[in-house]
Amino acid sequence: MATTSVETTRGVSGGGAAGRVPAAPARRGRRRLPGTPQQWSAIGFAVPLLVYLLAFYAYPLWRNVELSLHDYTVRAFVQGDPEFVGFANYAEVFTSGTFGAALINTAVFTLVSIGFQYTIGLVLAVFFQANFRLSSVLRALFLVPWLLPLIVSSSTWAWMLNSEYGIVNSVITAFGGQQINWLTSPETALISVIIANVWLGIPFNLVILYSGLQQIPADLYEAASLDGATTWQRFRHITVPLLRPVTAITLLLGSIYTLKVVDVVWIMTTGGPGDASLILAVWSYREAFGTGRPEFSPAAAIGNLLIVIALVFGFVHLRMQRSRERS
Amino acid sequence: MHNPPRTSAARSVPAGLAAATLVLATACSSSGDGGGTSQDADTYTWWDPYPQHSEGSAWAERVDDCGERAGVEIERTASDTTDLTNRALLAAQEGTSPDVILLDNPAVPTLADTGMLATVGELGLEVGAVDENLLAAGVVDEKTYGIPIGANTLAIYYNAEILDGAGVDPESIGDWESLTGALARVVDNGDKGITFAATGTEEGSFQFLPWFWGAGADLHDLDSPEAVKALELWDGWLAEGYAPESVINNSQNTTWEEFSTGEFGFAVNGTWQVNSAAEADFDTGVIQIPAQGGGTAPAPTGGEFIVAPLQAETDRYDVTRQIVECMTTPEGFVETATTFAYYIPPTAEGQEALLEKQPELEPWVQAVRDAKGRTSDNLGTDYPEISEPMWTAVQNALSGSATPAEALKQAQADAEAATGR
Numbered sequence: 001m002a003t004t005s006v007e008t009t010r011g012v013s014g015g016g017a018a019g020r021v022p023a024a025p026a027r028r029g030r031r032r033l034p035g036t037p038q039q040w041s042a043i044g045f046a047v048p049l050l051v052y053l054l055a056f057y058a059y060p061l062w063r064n065v066e067l068s069l070h071d072y073t074v075r076a077f078v079q080g081d082p083e084f085v086g087f088a089n090y091a092e093v094f095t096s097g098t099f100g101a102a103l104i105n106t107a108v109f110t111l112v113s114i115g116f117q118y119t120i121g122l123v124l125a126v127f128f129q130a131n132f133r134l135s136s137v138l139r140a141l142f143l144v145p146w147l148l149p150l151i152v153s154s155s156t157w158a159w160m161l162n163s164e165y166g167i168v169n170s171v172i173t174a175f176g177g178q179q180i181n182w183l184t185s186p187e188t189a190l191i192s193v194i195i196a197n198v199w200l201g202i203p204f205n206l207v208i209l210y211s212g213l214q215q216i217p218a219d220l221y222e223a224a225s226l227d228g229a230t231t232w233q234r235f236r237h238i239t240v241p242l243l244r245p246v247t248a249i250t251l252l253l254g255s256i257y258t259l260k261v262v263d264v265v266w267i268m269t270t271g272g273p274g275d276a277s278l279i280l281a282v283w284s285y286r287e288a289f290g291t292g293r294p295e296f297s298p299a300a301a302i303g304n305l306l307i308v309i310a311l312v313f314g315f316v317h318l319r320m321q322r323s324r325e326r327s
Numbered sequence: 328m329h330n331p332p333r334t335s336a337a338r339s340v341p342a343g344l345a346a347a348t349l350v351l352a353t354a355c356s357s358s359g360d361g362g363g364t365s366q367d368a369d370t371y372t373w374w375d376p377y378p379q380h381s382e383g384s385a386w387a388e389r390v391d392d393c394g395e396r397a398g399v400e401i402e403r404t405a406s407d408t409t410d411l412t413n414r415a416l417l418a419a420q421e422g423t424s425p426d427v428i429l430l431d432n433p434a435v436p437t438l439a440d441t442g443m444l445a446t447v448g449e450l451g452l453e454v455g456a457v458d459e460n461l462l463a464a465g466v467v468d469e470k471t472y473g474i475p476i477g478a479n480t481l482a483i484y485y486n487a488e489i490l491d492g493a494g495v496d497p498e499s500i501g502d503w504e505s506l507t508g509a510l511a512r513v514v515d516n517g518d519k520g521i522t523f524a525a526t527g528t529e530e531g532s533f534q535f536l537p538w539f540w541g542a543g544a545d546l547h548d549l550d551s552p553e554a555v556k557a558l559e560l561w562d563g564w565l566a567e568g569y570a571p572e573s574v575i576n577n578s579q580n581t582t583w584e585e586f587s588t589g590e591f592g593f594a595v596n597g598t599w600q601v602n603s604a605a606e607a608d609f610d611t612g613v614i615q616i617p618a619q620g621g622g623t624a625p626a627p628t629g630g631e632f633i634v635a636p637l638q639a640e641t642d643r644y645d646v647t648r649q650i651v652e653c654m655t656t657p658e659g660f661v662e663t664a665t666t667f668a669y670y671i672p673p674t675a676e677g678q679e680a681l682l683e684k685q686p687e688l689e690p691w692v693q694a695v696r697d698a699k700g701r702t703s704d705n706l707g708t709d710y711p712e713i714s715e716p717m718w719t720a721v722q723n724a725l726s727g728s729a730t731p732a733e734a735l736k737q738a739q740a741d742a743e744a745a746t747g748r
Binding site: 074075077079080158162163164165181183186269270271272273275276289290291293294 | 585722
């Protein structure tokens with residue numbers, strides 16, 4: 001099938017290109033193909049990309065919107081006859097008792113995770129900027145969280161934070177502290193998943209910020225130290241401003257990644273106890289796949305909400321970039 | 328910026344179009360290939376939720392054998408239960424359903440409701456011999472959509488050495504009060520009391536139900552005083568330190584790991600741990616889960632149903648029936664039971680045949696006979712909508728974010744909103 005199409009294509013387009021010039025005067029009523037050959041070649045080269053974008057980006061997105069505007073019960077999903085309900089799924093999500101808790105949890109989870117990931121990542125990046133013996137080995141070790149499959153690292157965190165047998169509690173009680181029910185108490189469940197997520201996110205921040213630091217010319221630091229600037233002043237007045245573009249993109253990507261986190265939370269607490277560590281992405285997953293009865297429509301509505309939130313972050317980033325370019 | 332010379336641009340027009348067409352052509356042809364494989368007359372597709380039994384295992388051989396007897400080849404695909412349900416739904420939507428699915432029993436009404444399953448009548452299967460309490464999970468609106476290939480349920484395992492040390496006679500445990508008394512003595516003796524699974528998934532509901540039903544509560548009424556009693560029992564155990572905090576996150580496997588440390592007096596777990604209990608470093612025993620006022624509490628039935636999705640080519644049903652029958656004869660049930668070491672046959676004949684071979688399974692056969700389907704009581708597809716608020720209530724109460732009464736009141740409100748009852 002593939003070979004025949006190529007041959008026909010060659011025949012048709014080859015003939016078209018060769019026959020175009022003589023054909024034009026012959027058929028007076030029909031105009032030649034509009035556009036220059038360059039435009040056509042541009043379109044030809046763009047088509048594969050367009051097809052790819054449509055199939056893998058536009059269609060899923062449209063499908064998600066469609067899911068959220070219909071009432072896809074399990075039966076309707078199989079039989080393909082869902083009822084159109086407009087924004088009822090969104091209304092259901094917004095008025096649900098879970099929504100407020102999930103929104104606050106998402107905000108706390110994202111902001112606190114990003115804050116710690118960025119700060120620790122930056123401190124480590126600055127630390128490793130000074131090349132010392134074994135620094136590259138140590139830096140490589142910090143990437144380990146990145147290399148581990150998420151199911152491994154999340155399960156390991158869940159075991160370490162186990163109330164009865166976890167190593168964290170055994171250390172705390174060895175020093176005379178009280179056992180903390182990390183994953184099973186509503187007060188600490190969210191903190192626990194944030195701790196695990198920060199640990200997971202540090203390598204990403206470290207790598208990007210470290211490469212950002214490499215691009216700051218060393219002679220600036222030299223000049224500053226000749227002028228008598230302290231380490232802190234050099235950091236404050238050279239590193240921070242020159243790292244700003246990298247910082248912006250790190251924070252943007254970090255916040256989008258963090259908004260989407262499902263696996264870590266699902267493996268450690270499944271969003272519980274109750275809704276104590278439920279974030280929007282986990283809620284969406286729980287609606288669609290976490291119970292015996294898939295609720296695809298509300299899950300899609302929550303998913304779309306997350307896309308909108310991520311878009312807002314993206315626009316903020318674009319705006320910041322534009323205003324910086326202007327100045 | 329870099330304008331190429333005109334000639335090369337002109338030459339690249341057909342090249343670009345050809346490239347685009349090629350991409351489209353390959354995209355079309357590859358999707359065409361994918362659809363053709365599923366409906367081969369001599370190959371029957373089989374999905375089951377046992378990824379732990381890989382190719383070449385006793386179970387896989389048993390499945391192959393049933394195919395051979397029907398004169399066809401069975402292509403078996405295994406995935407975990409939740410994934411299996413979702414894949415079955417997707418396949419039904421695409422019209423590429425497998426011929427046979429082994430499915431966890433509470434999911435059967437959900438799939439049956441979509442109209443994607445054939446009834447036993449359509450397949451020409453006999454189900455008269457199957458225990459009614461076990462078959463109930465597959466009955467929706469008086470139509471039966473499958474046959475249980477075996478059943479399992481919950482009971483309480485105990486560590487005989489710990490109970491001896493604390494001077495507790497397991498035979499004396501007949502109701503909640505005597506059980507809690509036994510826990511107190513075990514804990515006073517310096518051991519840990521009981522562990523169970525109260526995680527925020529279906530497993531949490533599965534483990535809560537024997538206590539819920541044992542108090543006389545009904546799934547239509549999650550906040551009845553009886554239901555509150557059941558949740559207060561669990562909550563009280565946590566408050567007294569008879570059960571560890573970790574039960575809130577425990578799956579049934581984690582529960583078993585805790586019990587296997589030898590530190591716990593009791594653990595609630597299922598038929599599937601019989602072998603593992605026999606291999607433990609300490610002596611174990613089994614008692615039925617007591618009802619509040621004495622007697623045995625109805626435990627929920629677990630286990631898979633064998634179901635057949637509707638096919639466009641109805642002439643396939645004949646072979647499908649032969650495959651299903653191969654799995655559901657008395658010998659077939661016993662073979663399944665011994666292959667898995669934990670499945671109790673769902674027919675009286677099969678149970679007797681199994682007990683002849685393994686008389687030590689007697690308490691489990693009794694437990695299965697007393698068990699109750701989760702989707703029975705005419706709940707059907709409403710069960711998942713009730714189960715989720717219920718496990719959430721258990722989580723909220725045990726973690727201390729609400730009292731048992733408050734948590735169940737909220738659960739009942741959520742369940743009513745979800746089912747529209």
